[in-house]
Amino acid sequence: MSATVVEGVAATALRSVLHRVRQAAEQSGRHAEDVRVVAVGKTKPVSLIQEIYDAGHRCFGENYVQEIIDKAPQLPDDIRWHFIGHLQSNKVKSLLAKSGVEPSDSIELAKHVRLGCPNLEFSGLMTIGMPDYSSTPENFKTLFKCRTEVCKVLGMAEFQCELSMGMSNDFEQAIKMGSTNVRIGSTIFGPREYPKGQ
Ligand SMILES: *Cc1c(COP(=O)(O)O)cnc(C)c1O
Helix, strand or coil: CHHHHHHHHHHHHHHHHHHHHHHHHHHCCCCHHHCEEEEECCCCCHHHHHHHHHCCCCEEEECCHHHHHHHHHHCCCCCEEEECCCCCCHHHHHHHHHCCCCHHHHHHHHHHHHHHCCCEEECCEECCCCCCCCCCHHHHHHHHHHHHHHHHHHCCCHHHCCEECCCCCCHHHHHHCCCCEEEECHHHHCCCCCCCCC
16 A cells, blocks of 8 residues: 555656756756656665656666666666766775775676666766765856866767756756756655665
8 A cells, every 4th residue: 555655656756856857947948858857766666666667757877786787677678777876987996996896896897787787878977066965056067167178178069978967956956057967866766765874
């Protein structure tokens, strides 16, 4: 019983988020179609992700490797998975190295993840803002400028480079500041519960 209630809530929350995305896009003279909504289901059960899928959503994000490996095979294969963790960042590679894991392990890990999940995408430039997961307009502006610089150096058109910024608490502002990719977890799936001690 209670599971049914929870699932209904998630689908309703998705619709509300999509509506808010559309409004924020229109208010800033953009098209809602230019903003991808990545539903972040980390720590959430496959059944809840399936519910959002059944509501028509196809784009999902995970930021723990193990979860994407576990969940992807249990879900329809036309889901577009976005890995939003830190696998590729040098900072984390050096953290891994410090904890005794060789950086090459994370590359092996990435290959592994791709093998298990071919429809996996790594996003473009991403910010998660402050440690409390709220971003400021400065974060967003910095990333926006950063894209301009990166694209100049790489000789890429800016529209080819995703700007992944904006989460549950700040996605409307991020859209107004040019985000092409908002990553929304708790507003769709409800608050995350971590095991005690984490
Ligand atoms: C968990 C997570 C999100 C989603 O956060 P919410 O505040 O629940 O929307 C977005 N991006 C990253 C990188 C995350 O780890």
